[in-house]
Amino acid sequence: MTPTLHDPFPRDWNVELLARAPLIAPARQFVWPRHVAGEEDALNRGAMLLNVAPAAGGSFLATCALGFRDPALPTGVWTCPRRQDLLALAGGYAYLADTHAPETCLHVPLKPVTAVLPAPADGLLLLAGFHHVVAIGSGGIRWTSARLSWEGLTLTEVRDGKLHGAGWNMMTDREVPFELDLASGVHTGGGFP
Numbered sequence: 001m002t003p004t005l006h007d008p009f010p011r012d013w014n015v016e017l018l019a020r021a022p023l024i025a026p027a028r029q030f031v032w033p034r035h036v037a038g039e040e041d042a043l044n045r046g047a048m049l050l051n052v053a054p055a056a057g058g059s060f061l062a063t064c065a066l067g068f069r070d071p072a073l074p075t076g077v078w079t080c081p082r083r084q085d086l087l088a089l090a091g092g093y094a095y096l097a098d099t100h101a102p103e104t105c106l107h108v109p110l111k112p113v114t115a116v117l118p119a120p121a122d123g124l125l126l127l128a129g130f131h132h133v134v135a136i137g138s139g140g141i142r143w144t145s146a147r148l149s150w151e152g153l154t155l156t157e158v159r160d161g162k163l164h165g166a167g168w169n170m171m172t173d174r175e176v177p178f179e180l181d182l183a184s185g186v187h188t189g190g191g192f193p
Contacts, residue, residue, distance in 0.1 A: 004017070006118070010079070013053060013084065016053075017050060022051065029061045030060060030062050030105065031062075032062060032095040034107075047063045047066060048066065048091075050077065054084065062097070062102065064088045074089045074092065076088075078116060081123045081125060081138040106140065108136075110127055115127070117163070119163070122158065123138060124137055128165075131153070132144055144185065145180055152167070152168045154166045162181055162182060163180040165177070169193075
């Protein structure tokens with residue numbers, strides 16, 4: 001999948017998705033994720049390169065390590081509820097970065113992210129994994145849902161302040177609908193009892 005820019009919220013930065021490292025790189029360069037135990041091989045799987053031009057602070061190069069090589073996992077850049085933030089997704093790994101202070105990038109603990117659903121009217125960017133949903137608001141991660149599925153989530157729509165979707169139930173081998181309140185992250189239904 002070719003990385004693209006998804007622009008559901010206003011932003012005060014520009015980004016160029018690069019096919020290869022530039023011959024002359026900006027002075028500021030960041031590798032995401034920062035060194036964490038268990039991620040020593042992350043860059044060996046590949047990386048998405050971003051040339052970011054924030055409203056303040058000068059341009060920087062971000063090297064976003066791929067989580068997985070599965071082309072079905074989302075890869076690209078999303079605008080966020082706070083206009084200076086960007087969400088970079090590289091092979092299902094999510095990096096939430098303040099473009100004014102990119103050294104503080106958060107590696108979102110949902111691994112992998114399997115789907116993204118913007119909810120601009122509710123001021124949220126919703127990320128689905130295999131079991132949980134994470135909501136990103138103007139202050140960063142607002143909430144993480146309880147487990148909704150044995151394995152696999154489908155996000156259907158946002159309506160009336162609720163996220164509608166389905167989670168797989170292992171005992172019945174079927175998708176069970178859920179409703180998740182966007183204000184609290186509390187759900188009813190779902191495939192995990």
